[in-house]
Amino acid sequence: MNLENDLKRALRRESPPPGFAGRVMQRIEHGEVQRTRPAWWRAAAASVALAALLGGYTAHRVVEQRRGEQAKEQVLEAMRIASEKMRYAQEEARSIGSHD
């Protein structure tokens, strides 16, 4: 029984406070009411976000590619120098050995 009374009390008809309708209309006129954005706007926003994401990823890949190729070139240059010095020392050691 209590539950029934509680529900009746909670759902009873109540009149809005005085001036409520006027205030609502005033806010509508001032553009304060949130308008729902059209579907195309959301699609456009998602496309821009996706393009930015793909663009960032591509730029990152390009930078990584360039850094990797530079590192490879540096490895080859370092190995060229090291190998040249090693070979020179070996040849000199061999030539001294062959004179003995």
Added chain:
Amino acid sequence: MRKLVISTVLALLCAVPASAQKINLDFPGLADRAEEVVDITLDASMLRMAAKFFSNKNADERALREMIGGLEGIYVRSYEFAKEGEYDRALVDRIKTQLGASWKPLVTVRSKKRENVNIYANMVGEKVTGLVIISAEPREFTVVNINGPIDIERLSELEGQFGIPEFSSKEGKRHD
């Protein structure tokens, strides 16, 4: 917890000799006097990145990729001068003094007319875990420091590959 402490201590013990292999290759003012400078600094992460750009299909590139895959760093400083006497020969000794007891001299070439080359290897047992090459010519000074396990034979065999020019002491040094 005990395992964590033991593994941390072991990691620190391993890290100390590894970092000790890196030689100080800062030569203040030398680059300003040189006509040409080669300055290469490749740490482990850069080497890993470079390794990805060596083809797996090409046997030579695959071999080089395997070679650099286990390295911790490659550092090269090379200075070419317009005339003789532009650098202090004591720089060679300055590098040698940095090498600890585990560093053994592999080859020493002394030449009055051409370059003096000192090659040192950091030996751990039978394995070479680091290499320092010091080349002192009248107009050129070069230091190469390779950290990590390196196959010396393979390194010297690289000539003639990847655009690395063939070199013969009888023909003299070939400049590109």
